Amino acid sequence: MKWKQIPLGPLQTNCYVVYDESQSCLIVDPGENPRKLTAVIEQLELKPEAIILTHAHFDHIGAVDRIRDKYGIKVYIHEKEKDWLTDPALNGSKHFMLNEPIKARAADHLFHDEGNLSIGNFNFEVFETPGHSPGSVSFYFPKANFVLAGDALFQGSIGRTDLPGGNHNQLIKSIHDKLLVLPEETEVLPGHGPATTIGEEMDSNPFLNGF
Structure with a gap:
């Protein structure tokens, strides 16, 4: 299992393509620049299976429909943000x-709770990690040893909680209960900025002191 980080749009939001030896891939948070994203997919000769969204803030969803339509794939999001794709007031834009x-058009599938999910060749865990937004989720690939954390946890920082639906205490609890319990060598793939590890953030993230 491999992944590639693709910063997109004016906020340099990280889109990821997660792919396997069969060249099938999942697209995570296609926030902008569909041509740039498509160019990477074609360069790597990948076959998209689905779009999975960590949450529905505008900088994570801008290319959803263009990519969904180009590849004829389904979109997944947490049910708490099912209306955010279609409503610019909710997604912040x-x-x-x-x-x-x-x-964007409504999602095809909703995450109703946590648990194991299989899409095509991919099997992973969905964690509810609200706080940055009510329906924020993280995707954990235990065999490949990485977690896609959206805007919950960054290198040396955490997601902002001053937007509608944000809650600082809830975010800290999400990080502590769902992410910091993962093996310390687990790679954290955030929605902005460079990748990090659970161990690095436990040791040095100033927002997580005391954990």
């Missing part, structure tokens, strides 16, 4: 974007 607000 109505308030933050200078140009046209961002929206």
Whole structure:
């Protein structure tokens, strides 16, 4: 199992393609620049299976429909943010974007709770990690030893909680209960910035002192 980080859009939001030896792939958080993302997919000769979203803030969903339609694939999101794709007021683009607000069609599948999920060749765990947003989730691939943490946990930082639906105490609890319990060598693939590890953040993240 391999992954590639692709920063997209003005906020350099990390999109990821997770792929295996068969060249099948999952696309995580296609936030912008569908042509750039498509170019990477074609360069790696990948076959997309689905789009999975850690959450539905505008900088994570801008290319959803273009990529969904190009490859004929389904979109997955947590049920608590099922309306955010279609509503610029909920996904934040109505308030933050200078140009046209961002929206996409409704998701094809909803995460109703935590647990194991299989899509094509891929088998992984879905963790509910709210706090940055109500429906934030993380995707853990135990055999490959990485977790896609969205905007919950960053290198040396955590997600902002001052947006509608954000909750600082809830985010800290999510990180402590769902992420810091993973093996310390687990790679953390965040929604912004460089990859890190659980151990590194336990040791040096100033927002997690006391854990």
